[in-house]
Amino acid sequence: MALTLTDLQAPHGFERLVEAKDQSAGLHALICVHSTVLGPAAGGCRMWAYASPSEAIRDVTRLARGMTYKNAMADLGLGGGKSVIIGDARRDKTPDMMRAFGRAVQLLEGRYFTAEDVGISPADMAHAAEETEFAVGLSTASGDPSPWTAEGVFRCLLVGAQHVFGSNDLQGRRVLVQGLGHVGLSLAEKLHDAGADLIVTDINPDAVEDARVRLKADVCAPDAVFDQQMDIFAPCALGGVLTGDHVARLTARLVCGAANNQLATPTVGQDLISRNITYLPDYVVNAGGIISVASEIHGTGNGWRRARLDGIAGRVSQMLDRAAQHNRSTTEIADEMVETMLARNSAA
Known part of the structure; x- marks a missing residue:
């Protein structure tokens, strides 16, 4: 057939x-x-x-x-x-x-x-x-997008830390990284180099042991994440991790991670607001990978990629300011920013 x-x-x-x-x-x-x-x-x-x-x-x-929303917020064309x-x-x-x-x-x-x-x-x-000119993300072209994703999350996390704590100095901040795949481990390395006190968890015992030894990280069981004391939570595993119950137990004041679809339901955004926890929408902060792929589509280089990462961090800052000014969730503000872009271009 x-x-x-x-x-x-x-x-x-x-x-x-x-x-x-x-x-x-x-x-x-x-x-x-x-x-x-x-x-x-x-x-x-x-x-x-x-x-x-x-x-x-x-x-x-x-x-x-x-x-659509991720690519729009990252200004990828x-x-x-x-x-x-x-x-x-x-x-x-x-x-x-x-x-x-x-x-x-x-x-x-x-x-x-x-x-x-x-x-x-x-x-x-x-x-x-071999069968299409529209397959990208090849190892011979843009290569592994994971480091770019981790770099974007890290830059946005620094913006969030400045907003929440009044400083982007991570020295002594307790950061829990959930998931130590390519992106999560790369993010953990950047956080370690920035002086953060790491807590890590993953279902892969070898990845956990590597982080414990090499990054001096504390370790928690996957089902004990929301029992930990932390300043920042970085979900980098599967989606849906933030439920109403989990938010009620979360000690972090900032959530910024690479996992897709972190909110189990849209109402969790309001739960985070009620607990004064700042959430940076995943589709905004984890766009580094698609930025890398987009550079392959457009035939640009690392300078273009870095400029788009800078742009994401700038939009996160705008989003946080608007959310605070109007007492609304960052997700609502981010969605509105994208819908404005789409409407403007649809009318053009």
Whole structure:
């Protein structure tokens, strides 16, 4: 069976949702383009063993919309999109599958640029790139985006510390880093170099032991995060970590981390305000990775990337000032900033 691309009914406000199938290659994927108002859509490809097609659709549409907001706030000249491949990345993924996925992306004729995400590596994306010119984040081009993501989170964390504590000096500040993957570990290294007292947690005992020895970090169990005394919480693992119950127990005054979709529900933003905890929206602060990928799309270099990181930090400062002035959540303010950009460009 050859590759087929079928248009599905996209949610209101979305531009396109397509299903890609190639039975011979084992491919079952969804590609969602949320918005191209600011430029071609860009966002990674995630491979996950979804329980049902409807669950995959919910995830890809949510992630695509998030990429529109992330790319807008980072001033990348890109819209938002996302793709998911349904399957177990450890068991089902093959080079032929990734090539078939590349052919599906190519059929969108440049409206969507793809890159790696959960379950997809630069090597996998290289296979996709054999069939499409719109696969980026390649190790031969922009390389591993993790250091750029960590650098962006770190810069925004310093802005948040200045706002909350009156100083961006992290000497002696207790910072809990939840998740020691590529981004979390890189962030922990930057925090250690800045003099922070680290607490770390991860389900990988080797990563925890490395941080304990090399970064002199205290260690807590994954289920004991919200029992710790800390000044700053940096979630860098899975999303949905901030629930109403967790916020009620959180001792940090600042939350700034790389994990996507940290708020379990939108109402958690108000819970944070009621406890006087400053939250820096994840899609704003963790944009360093897509900045790196965008530089590949636009053919720019490290100077362009660094300028975009500076821009994110500046917008975080504006966002915090507006939130404090109007007693509103930082998430609401950030969303408004993006919606203003989209409306302005839609009318142009």
